[in-house]
Amino acid sequence: MAKITIPLGPQHPALKEPENFMLVLDGEQICDATVNLGYNHRGIEKAAENRNYIQDIYLLERICGICSHSHVSCYIGCVEEIAKVEVPQRAKAIRTLVAELERIHSHLLWLGVAAYEMGFETMFMYTWRDREQVLDCLEMLSGNRVHYGINTLGGVRRDINAQQAKEIIKKINYLEERTKYYVNLATEEPTVLARTQNVGKLPYKVALERNALGPTARASGVKMDVRKQEPYFIYDKLDFEMITYDSEDVFGRVVVRVLELVESYKIIKQVLSALPEGAISVKVPWKIPAGESVFRYEAPRGEDIHYVKSNGSEIPERVKVRAPTLSNFQSIPYMLKGDYLADVPITIAAIDPCMSCTDRAVVYDAKNGKTRTFDWEELRKYSIEFYKKKGVNFSTK
Amino acid sequence: MKIKEKIILWSRLKSPWILHFNTGACNGCDIEIVDALTPKYDVERFGLVLKATPRHADVLVVSGPVTRQQAKRLKRIYEQMPEPKFVLAVGACACSGGVFDGCYSVLGGLDKIIPVSAYIPGCPVRPEAIIDGVVKLIGALESGAKKEIEAK
Numbered sequence: 001m002a003k004i005t006i007p008l009g010p011q012h013p014a015l016k017e018p019e020n021f022m023l024v025l026d027g028e029q030i031c032d033a034t035v036n037l038g039y040n041h042r043g044i045e046k047a048a049e050n051r052n053y054i055q056d057i058y059l060l061e062r063i064c065g066i067c068s069h070s071h072v073s074c075y076i077g078c079v080e081e082i083a084k085v086e087v088p089q090r091a092k093a094i095r096t097l098v099a100e101l102e103r104i105h106s107h108l109l110w111l112g113v114a115a116y117e118m119g120f121e122t123m124f125m126y127t128w129r130d131r132e133q134v135l136d137c138l139e140m141l142s143g144n145r146v147h148y149g150i151n152t153l154g155g156v157r158r159d160i161n162a163q164q165a166k167e168i169i170k171k172i173n174y175l176e177e178r179t180k181y182y183v184n185l186a187t188e189e190p191t192v193l194a195r196t197q198n199v200g201k202l203p204y205k206v207a208l209e210r211n212a213l214g215p216t217a218r219a220s221g222v223k224m225d226v227r228k229q230e231p232y233f234i235y236d237k238l239d240f241e242m243i244t245y246d247s248e249d250v251f252g253r254v255v256v257r258v259l260e261l262v263e264s265y266k267i268i269k270q271v272l273s274a275l276p277e278g279a280i281s282v283k284v285p286w287k288i289p290a291g292e293s294v295f296r297y298e299a300p301r302g303e304d305i306h307y308v309k310s311n312g313s314e315i316p317e318r319v320k321v322r323a324p325t326l327s328n329f330q331s332i333p334y335m336l337k338g339d340y341l342a343d344v345p346i347t348i349a350a351i352d353p354c355m356s357c358t359d360r361a362v363v364y365d366a367k368n369g370k371t372r373t374f375d376w377e378e379l380r381k382y383s384i385e386f387y388k389k390k391g392v393n394f395s396t397k
Numbered sequence: 398m399k400i401k402e403k404i405i406l407w408s409r410l411k412s413p414w415i416l417h418f419n420t421g422a423c424n425g426c427d428i429e430i431v432d433a434l435t436p437k438y439d440v441e442r443f444g445l446v447l448k449a450t451p452r453h454a455d456v457l458v459v460s461g462p463v464t465r466q467q468a469k470r471l472k473r474i475y476e477q478m479p480e481p482k483f484v485l486a487v488g489a490c491a492c493s494g495g496v497f498d499g500c501y502s503v504l505g506g507l508d509k510i511i512p513v514s515a516y517i518p519g520c521p522v523r524p525e526a527i528i529d530g531v532v533k534l535i536g537a538l539e540s541g542a543k544k545e546i547e548a549k
Contacts (some may be wrong), residue, residue, distance in 0.1 A: 010466075010467070010470055011418060011451075011474055013449030014449070016417050016427060016431075017427070018419055018420070018421070018466075018467060018470075038420045038463075038466055039421070039464065039466045039467055039470075040419075040422075040464065040465060040466075040467075041421070041466065041501045041502050042421055042462065042464055042497045042500050042502055042503050043497075043500040043501045043503065044497075044500070046500065047496075047499070047500050058496065059496055060496075062423045062425070062496050062497075062520075064422060064423055064424055065422075065423045065424035065425025065426070065521060066424050066425075066428065066430060068425070069421075072449065109428065111418065123435055124435075125435055128431070128435035128436070128437075129435060129436040129437060132432075132437045143520070145429070145521070145523065146425040146428065146429065146521045147425060147520065147521065186400075234491070235523075304411060326486060354424065356421075356422065356423045356424045358452070
């Protein structure tokens, strides 16, 4: 049979965000797939170089609406390291609390979207209804449902009182009860098993080779979680487990995320039971001394890395964001090969793609209006030259 | 008014079908749009159903500032929709470009590319605001249609 190429996206009912996949089909089976990005590219990194450190908090929060706290915490971690600020323990605890609430909201959201892609709409409605409980907690803590803006340089903006803590525990107890049901559903329901088992295989070796991150990697048995490997905030004092699973398929990714929900509930209860007393923020100078820093953060989708370079003024010289989805995208063509067309939406959804996080690097040549692609060597040379001009020498020579 | 026109108007007001399109949003507005469709807010009680293709949709719900890559796709999707068509700009970015106004790959608000029927501000918009916008749009459609009928 002749092979045909079909495009999937940028506007497609199975995709919630603009992205494009070119699928080469042999009948119902996929022989090859390529990922095209750039539809969501807004130029945030460049915009961050034109705003001051405080304004950047609110700009970088809008990289992504789902993991907004992750990006800001990561950026703030860099800036605080350069400025050598000691953040109060209470602020760190509140940041951890919001981070875990965000993880719950993101995983519940994902569970719903995955169920929707499987054709299991009832579960989609259930998880999204329960997700409202977490959003209520976040709204109570920060004043907003999606972009919390709880972080500020040197601490957090809002304190938490005993009544709020009680309310959060109440809602978490409810969610814990519901999650037991989801664990049963995800591991026993025959329709879920039929749609997820042996779909989108990603063996351990390939996961390492293609740099899969977060739950995608953990479902292939890779033990990686920044919260354990390089604890930030107060994660070194908390008792929780790193969830891994070795089924190496979509089913494993469902199981890992559902069990991570349970761990997040545990973390939240620990944080609230031992909330340190004291100030919630310290003063940070308007101008940040010259320096550079990298911060690693475990976002709901995987490891998020920010790099900030300051030059002594109130505006950062360079902000670089490496979102987890960009890294996870390398595994998608591998997962899709040999699978059936009907499994494409759930396989793509299984890495929990977040395009708004990812689309920040495309080369656009304004002179002839064409996008230009670099091969690896060219790109490397170009970046070394570019940074040499700015006074940074990355080359080993 | 002919009976055929009456039936078309009635079905259009009772059940406007929507198409959601992301032109470069941060996902904040998108999850709130989906939130409005799920049990707590349940915008389906106004007859709204999320559709997969522009050819079936009456209302185009757009979130996000228009990026260079998405502008021509947005135009094409708008042209594929059958008449009469309506556009809802959801969120500060779709209304005016929001925080991304001035970025090199952002063209700005939605109204620079296609005509907009209603703006819903907020960063991100709350589901209540989306419901309010939708109800106001339906109200405007009704009064507009009635005026048209009277003019005939």
